Amino acid sequence: MKSINGNIASPLGFSADGLHAGFKKKKLDFGWIVSEVPASVAGVYTTNKVIAAPLIVTRNSVQKAQKMKAVLVNSGVANSCTGVQGMEDALTMQKWAAEKLNVEADLVGIASTGVIGDLLPMDTLKSGLSKLVVNGNSDDFSKAILTTDTCVKTVAVTEMFGRDEVTMAGTAKGSGMIHPNMATMLAFITCDANISSETLQLALSQNVETTFNQITVDGDTSTNDMVLVMSNGCSLNTEILPDTPEFEKFSAMLNFVMQDLAKKIAKDGEGATKLIEVAVKNAPNALDARMMAKSVVGSSLVKTAIFGEDPNWGRILAAVGYAGVEVPVDDVDIYLADVPVMLKSSPVTFDDEEMQDVMQADEIKITVDLHAGEAEGMAWGCDLSYDYVKINALYRT
Known part of the structure; x- marks a missing residue:
């Protein structure tokens, strides 16, 4: 192609x-x-x-x-x-x-x-x-x-x-x-x-x-x-x-x-400053993986954290947990770009300067590895900024 x-x-x-x-x-x-x-x-x-x-x-x-x-x-x-x-x-x-x-x-x-x-x-x-x-x-x-x-x-x-x-x-x-x-x-x-x-x-x-x-x-x-x-x-x-x-x-x-x-x-989401890509790996099945990925990218708390360039990985794990599917949570890895922030469901100490560079990028990739199967799912979204509220508050006026 x-x-x-x-x-x-x-x-x-x-x-x-x-x-x-x-x-x-x-x-x-x-x-x-x-x-x-x-x-x-x-x-x-x-x-x-x-x-x-x-x-x-x-x-x-x-x-x-x-x-x-x-x-x-x-x-x-x-x-x-x-x-x-x-x-x-x-x-x-x-x-x-x-x-x-x-x-x-x-x-x-x-x-x-x-x-x-x-x-x-x-x-x-x-x-x-x-x-x-x-x-x-x-x-x-x-x-x-x-x-x-x-x-x-x-x-x-x-x-x-x-x-x-x-x-x-x-x-x-x-x-x-x-x-x-x-x-x-x-x-x-x-x-x-x-x-x-x-x-x-x-x-x-x-x-x-x-x-x-x-x-x-x-x-x-x-x-x-x-x-x-x-x-x-x-x-x-x-x-x-x-x-x-x-x-x-x-x-x-x-x-x-x-x-x-x-x-x-x-x-190009309204008021967006960053593209967010979420990849859920090694899930029990593809549908569960897609649902979890979309749950993460749709979380208002995740979206605002990305806008604020805050590596708040706890919000990511929470969004995985309320995706509406049975999620094994005792062996989860989470990465921001290639930087691990959680391994085997335990927090990982990361370099602040390295993470600052990651969070300032125009495109942020979040990877969630469940170690519970072989299926994968992806979803895309954007951050939630002040301008989103402004654009929609004034849409008709």
Whole structure:
């Protein structure tokens, strides 16, 4: 697999555009991704019981059509908790995009992100849609989906399938309300591989648990979370089928893209100054390891200690203990970077100057070794700073 300098339109047959329509005061806030041909599609969605209207519309269309020609996205207004009118507006958003592209409505996915409870300004939407073009500025799409993010999040890779080169690219937004079981997090992945929607859904479902569902910023799960993957077959490779070496290779590509985007979301958490990576090793099983890792990275006390550059390993052990799984605690090692702070469940004296260097880094790795099995799990998050409170206290104002 080879990483390339690309964007969401790097795979063959895809284009994208983004612009400022007026959902936000100044920044880009409206965009789309368009495939030359209807693409196979797969999706995962928020597990919040309150689901935004655009997600309902898109999920229903994916299930019905099993193909997707385009996805239309606005930022600034989430169209969530907006009742009957919100659903009508979401359907109109889909309809207008389909009419412009001259395709059936169910071949268009839609997504919205931003303030919950506000209705979509439909005149703004219609005006913005009239200005979007096929083969526009693909980089601008990644900017148009952002809300409180401080940077775009993109990744692109290539891989050979026989003699055919397959390209996969992804872009995402997410900074706050991040605690997926699918947070406000949107991710879009494009690929030119020949793969059915059913097989694509299998690959997505298998990889989401170890990537997007292993990040947390603040413990809040949004009403608008969605990951969509589109693959249009334009690379002309032999169809990728389940339970084959080609499927494993494709799944590895997808995992790389999803994990890269997940880590970028975690690193760009609202007000964050540090990325936190937690690895739980030698656990009884993979699920327990992942739960413990996410418990540690989601602990407010751990997050504030990391912000304060305080090597308070007791908070780490406590978070392991309340992860909701049976944890053997009599033989636990804990490391900050490569520096041991606990061995065999006993504290270790460490060099203060060495630890100060560790804690001042932009990325902090915490390793918990349970010595109780062979399974591993990882999770990613960020520290909790003064700015997180400020950003969210003033979100609407």
